[in-house]
Amino acid sequence: MIPDAILNQLELPGATYEPVPGGDINRSYCLHTAHTTYFLKINRHHPHTRLFEKEAAGLRELAGAGMLRVPAPLKWGVAGPDQYLLLEWLHACAPVQHSWEALGLSLAKMHGKPQPFFGLAEDNYLALWPQDNTPADTWPEFYSNRRIIPLARSLTDAGKLNKADLANAGNFCKRLPELFPDEPPALVHGDLWNGNLLFLPDGSPALFDPAVYYGHREMDIGMTSLFGGFDTGFYKAYHQSYPLQPGWEQRLPYTQLYPLLLHAWLFGGHYIRDVRNILASFS
Known part of the structure; x- marks a missing residue:
């Protein structure tokens, strides 16, 4: 009611x-x-x-x-x-020919417009997690201090991760400068899984439930593949418009670590194992 x-x-x-x-x-x-x-x-x-x-x-x-x-x-x-x-209210319909390509092209165009810094003018939320968007000059600084470490510490304090996991998260953050290619900040949706996407009656895409900030564009790409459901036409169109730098597929676990930490915080269960599997290679 x-x-x-x-x-x-x-x-x-x-x-x-x-x-x-x-x-x-x-x-x-x-x-x-x-x-x-x-x-x-x-x-x-x-x-x-x-x-x-x-x-x-x-x-x-x-x-x-x-x-x-x-x-x-x-x-x-x-x-x-x-x-x-x-x-x-947006009326959802089944995608038509070129719907996924239109999404890939539009997202690439949005990512292609450089932003002034990593972060945002105000804080917001990813689901119920308070996102600290305090600006930073570099992606490693922002991803480490505003995303990975706060969630890893919260999970450790709650007993869902241990001190070794937290140390591995710190090691991961120290290596961020070599893990991610240097790119300008881009406006990202921030929670771009298939549950936050629909197609309108004319076949065009629409997005909702954002957790926006200016970040590394691969964060959105990693989220699209975390739970599946994105057609190959989306990736093809995105690459044609704004090609991802070599090794992006190998970097998917690094972009997915943040949403997986969030899911571990919200739901526990196998998401804790998923987080530990990523962090284990940084022990």
């Missing part, structure tokens, strides 16, 4: 709704009015304050790049113990 306090703030008289399945983080609903349809997300306000305000800002950042379609954030706020985000 949508709390009355939220319905009152939305000011959509006569709206009907039903829950939307899927997702582990938020309660989601499809709202219908006489004239249009909306997507509504709800979560507790504490401890993840400003969660949806940050998501709305990420959507605006992606929209401002002008390369990829995203749902327009329409209203967000706090009502009682809950926070909410009202979004434009």
Whole structure:
């Protein structure tokens, strides 16, 4: 049920709704009015304050790049113990010929526009993890200090990783300058798995649930392959527009370490083993 306090703030008289399945983080609903349809997300306000305000800002950042379609954030706020985000409803359809190629081309164009630094003007979230986006001059500095070490320490403090794992994470970070090719910062979606992608009725792609920042573009590529589901046409079109540097396939585990650390923090289980498998080669 949508709390009355939220319905009152939305000011959509006569709206009907039903829950939307899927997702582990938020309660989601499809709202219908006489004239249009909306997507509504709800979560507790504490401890993840400003969660949806940050998501709305990420959507605006992606929209401002002008390369990829995203749902327009329409209203967000706090009502009682809950926070909410009202979004434009995007009608999902099956991809058509060249849909995946269009996604690859658009993402490559977005990545091809250099950004001023690694980081972002404000912090945000990856799922429920607070992302520290304090700017850094280099990718190794940013990836180490803003991504890998904070999560590895949190997992160690929680007893999910041990001191040897944390030491291996430190060794990994020391080697980052030699592991990643030197490239300018790029705007990345930040959580680009197939569950955050849909295709519109005209076959064009749209993305949602971002965790944006200016980072190494291979972070988005690694995320696309972490859980599968991306057609080969996507990679072919991306490479043709903005070729990845040699060895990108061997670097996939390094880009995937951050989301795997997050999943270990959220869910534990086999994600802890996946993290340890990557870190083991840096013992």
